[in-house]
Amino acid sequence: MSLLEELEEQIVLGLRYPRERLVEDELMRAFSAKRHVVRSALQELENRGLVERKPNVGAFVKAYTAQEVRDLYAVRELLEVHCARLIPVPVPDERLDELVAIQRRHDEGIDAGELREVTKANMEFHRALFGLSDNTVLVDAIRRHAQMAHAIRSVTVTSPEYLEQSRREHWAMIDALRGGDTDTLAETCRAHLLPSRDAYLSRLPSAD
Template sequence: MSLLEQLEEEIVLGLRYPRERLVEDDLMRDFGAKRHVVRSALVELENRGLVERRPNVGAFVKAHTAKEVRDLYAVRELLETHCASLIQVPVSQDRVEELLEIQQQHDDAIAAEDLRAVVRANTAFHQALFALADNDVLVAAIRRHAQMAYPIRSVTVTSPEFLSRSRDEHWQMIRALQDGDTAGLAEVCRAHLLPSRDAYLRRLGPG
């Protein structure tokens, strides 16, 4: 796993929290990486919306305002529900089997309290699900905006309550696909976004 991927994973897991300063020398020491590798990773994380860099100050994990959170999740809802509605049903059994296999990995990771494996299986599940719409541009946009939400999702990603809800909603998505219910699938996708958004807004407080 590259330094970029490791830092991205640490952000979504909350190991690198919003507003935390990312010091080049510290990252070089912690990961045994050369300066140009660290700088390249920080530039790409900034491009992905996970990090902000301030002149003469340094790089920080992105901290979103309430408006930024609402705006981002409004776009994610539009993208993901539309993508779900585009999926042609019935879905072939081999594609359903792929989702079932990934979701079993997600279930197992939650049971084992392996949060890194949870995050990876969750990402794989959504990539496989939205790929069913057969629109690569839309799927790339969904992934891009999901990455931007990593610092927001870090608030809930380690919570057993939210992990259980996420797992249950994944199974609802699979059942909706099996039933050919794209409207129901889109609604579950919409509801699936709300816990991380709302938890982050509550942490920000009134305003």
């Protein structure tokens, strides 16, 4: 795993928290990496919306204001709900089987308490789900905006209650696809976004 991937995973899992300073010298020691590698990783994380860099101060894990969170999740809702409605039903058995296999790995990760596996399977599930639309431009936009929300979603990724809810909603999406119920699929995708958004907002004093 590259330094970039390691840092991204740490942010996703909440091991690096919003506003935490990312010091180049400390990262060089921790990862036995050269300065240009560290700087390149921080630049790419900034491009992805996970890190912000301040002149003469340094790099920090991105912290969002309440308005930024609402705006980002409004865009995510538009993209994901629209994409869900574009998925042609019935879905071919082989593509639905692929989604089911990924979700079973997600289940196994939750049951075993393996958060890294849960996170990887979750990202694969959503890539496969929205990939059913066969709209690569829209799927890429969904991926980029989900990436920006990593630091926001980190506040719920270790919550057993959230993980169980996520698991139930994933299976509800699969059942909706199996039954050709586009309305239920779209509404489940909409609801699926709310827990991480609301949990992050609840931690902000200016969320009202």
